[in-house]
Amino acid sequence: MYKIGIYGLGLIGGSIALALKKSLGSRIYGLDKFHQKEALELGLMDSVIEEKNLSEMDVIILATPVDSIPKVALQVLDACKQDALVFDVGSTKSKIAKAIKNHPKRGNYLLAHPIAGTEYSGPQAAFSTLFEGKINIICDVHETDESLLKRAKNIFNKLKMKTIEMNSTAHDKHIAYVSHLSHISSFMLGKTVLDLEENEKNIFQMAGSGFASTVRLAKSSPQTWTPIFVENKQNILIALxxxxxxxxxxxxxxxxxxxxxxxxxxxxxxxxxxxxxxxxAQNG
Amino acid sequence: MYKIGIYGLGLIGGSIALALKKSLGSRIYGLDKFHQKEALELGLMDSVIEEKNLSEMDVIILATPVDSIPKVALQVLDACKQDALVFDVGSTKSKIAKAIKNHPKRGNYLLAHPIAGTEYSGPQAAFSTLFEGKINIICDVHETDESLLKRAKNIFNKLKMKTIEMNSTAHDKHIAYVSHLSHISSFMLGKTVLDLEENEKNIFQMAGSGFASTVRLAKSSPQTWTPIFVENKQNILIALxxxxxxxxxxxxxxxxxxxxxxxxxxxxxxxxxxxxxxxxAQNG
Known part of the structure; x- marks a missing residue:
């Protein structure tokens, strides 16, 4: 059985933890700068990752805010054992790819992006079936050691995801359109209507389910989305x-x-x- | 029991027909330039409104595309009996208000806007519970005869709507923000991504439920929405x-x-x- 370490136990990291505990019976070692106590209490992790046990992990998953991943990735690659698999689940891939490009353990690393989430965030938003039937994009797979890629695919299968391959540059470009842009359009629609509401009370009683659907993504976490927008700035500016x-x-x-x-x-x-x-249909 | 005439048996008119047949057992007289045969076959109407029976109706409901309503409203007011109630369910109100302003039977008319709909359209999209729990905005109510206003409110109660009052100018301004703008933002988001898709195949397998939610209104009917946008042009241009x-x-x-x-x-x-x-919560 794999020893699994997860950095970041929010909606995504926490849901992976719950799913892998359920399907693999794994013991989860976790580290969360913001919600460590909550993640422990909710049972998303069993123990804390410490310097001395990091080198024992078979799989290390990085699910921290996307702008922190390059730094954490390098630290983890430095400290992990020779045949550990390290993968991240961030929403942008190019900057991470660039950061780890010349690391001697580059072959241990896989760039992944599960297309799953809700408009909620944090450990309490996590649930074990979040990934079932969802798409998972893995990037630049030829850079990952074959046996570790196989291990990763096995884990994605346990999460019941459909995995597709793509290069990280194409990923970041396309995801700007089908994910990041819709978040921005939703946020700015919400802002435009809220700005008006300041002067004109109670206009929201006029809103129907169509408005609610279009503006739903404006509930998304600023902590998660500010770094995503900045990391994928070049592609987003073009889409916008x-x-x-x-x-x-x-x-x-x-x-x-x-x-x-x-x-x-x-x-x-x-x-x-x-x-x-x-x-x-794809999302069940 | 009221004799009820409905012009336009699409999603809205057809759903009113089904709901009133169910709750009042009314015989529905209908007229639909585009889907007459379909509306008859689906049982949304029992008979066709003809010149000779128009003057027998107690209630006449106008649910045609919004740009056609001013003309139909004037014709119906000319022909209806002295104590008939006429109301429309269009998404914009000011132009209709202006068109009927000086009609001798202005008191027979009520401007209404049920905030209900789906992204589907036409007689086949109609269903009897569409309005349950939804908001209904009625405008400039002091212009409608008191007893006919009461009759209208009784009908809205049968449709199980929560009715609120507003003047038609405020209605058109606010609805531009909470309905029309979200349709445009959705349509243009869909267009932006489709434009890209022409050159880059299969990017949609990367899209998740957030994208689907934000772009859902881009499924809406061009026949319904083109006239709405044009009728409420001034307010929409400001919101946009x-x-x-x-x-x-x-x-x-x-x-x-x-x-x-x-x-x-x-x-x-x-x-x-x-x-x-x-x-x-409001929409159940």
Whole structure:
């Protein structure tokens, strides 16, 4: 049985801990700068990772905020045993890839990104079935030792994820569109309406389920998302620019009351419905 | 028992028909330019409204696309009997209010907007419980005859809605923020990602449930929404401008990597969570 260490026992790290305790019966060693006590009390971890036991771990999982991962990754690679598997579950991959590129134990490391989460965060938000049926993206797999890659895939199977491969540059570009941009659009929609609410009370009684759905991601944790946005800044700025361009085009077409053009755009965009149905089927 | 006529038997009109047939046992007379046959087959209406029976209706409900309502409203007011109640369920109110302002039967008319819907449309999308627990906004109620207002409220009670009052100008301004803007943000997010998908296949396997939720409204009907956007153009342009300003501010803050400011904005916007919870509780 693997000895498993997890850095960061929030929604993601905590859910991995619960799932692996359940499926592998593993003892979880954990370390959490912010919620150590809570994670212990909730049973997300059994013991604390200490300098003296770090070298005993077979698998070390990094689930801390994404901007802290490069530093932790290097420290863990320095200290882990020769055949330990180290992987992170951060939402951006290129900067981590770059940080560990020349480490002598680069082969011990795997870049992973499980596409799973909720708008809640912290140890209390963790639950063991979070990953079931979800997509997991692993990047630059040729850089990871074959036997350790196999070990990682075994763990992802235990989490019941569907694993796909991609290079880290493509990952960061695409995830900017299908995840980071939707968080920003949601946050800024929430902000725009809250700004108005300051002067006009009770407009929210007018809001329906459509508004709630569109703005749901604005509940997401600032502690998690500020670093993600900054780490993937270059790709997000491009995606955001395109989104703003589309909104400005829409504004112009509406201003001119060009109904046919407006209808054509909405009609073409309706195609997203098929994609949503697929995503929802994929997420059970 | 009321004789009820409904113009437009799509999602909204059709659902009203089903709900009133169930709760009042009413015979529904209907007229639908686009889906007459389907509405008859699905049992949303029992007979067709004809010139000779229009004057027999006690209640006439207008649920056609919002840009057609002013014209239909005037025709129906001209033809209805002296004590008929006429109300519409369109998503914008000011232009309709203006169109009927000087009609001798203005007192027969009520401006209503049930905040209910799904991303689906047409007669097949209709279901009898659509309105249960939902908010219904009625506007400029002092312009409607007291006894007919009472009749309308009785009908809204049968639909199990919570009715609130507002003037039509305030309605159109606020609904631009809490409904129309979220539809546009969703449509343009869908468009931005679809544009990218044209060149980069299969990015959607990377999308999770958060993306699906944010982009869900982009499934909405172009036939319904093009006229809504155009009818409420003035308010939407202002709301859209503020949204784009917020996105541009976000872009600048991200470009400068001002993490503290970014975190503050996200934190402040998290407050929307409480509001979403209320909306979701309100919508059962």
């Amino acid at each position: 620019e395109e989104y703003i361009d589309n909104l400005n085009d829409f504004k112009t077409i509406l201003y001119r009351e060009n109904k046919q053009k407006l209808k054509n755009i909405l009609q073409k965009t309706n195609h997203i419905g098929l994609i949503i149905d697929k995503i929802e | 401008e503020e949204y784009i300003d917020n996105l541009n501010d976000f872009k600048t803050i991200l470009y400068r990597e001002n993490k503290q400011k970014l975190k503050n904005i996200l934190q402040k916007t998290n407050h929307i969570g409480l509001i979403i919870d209320k909306i979701e």
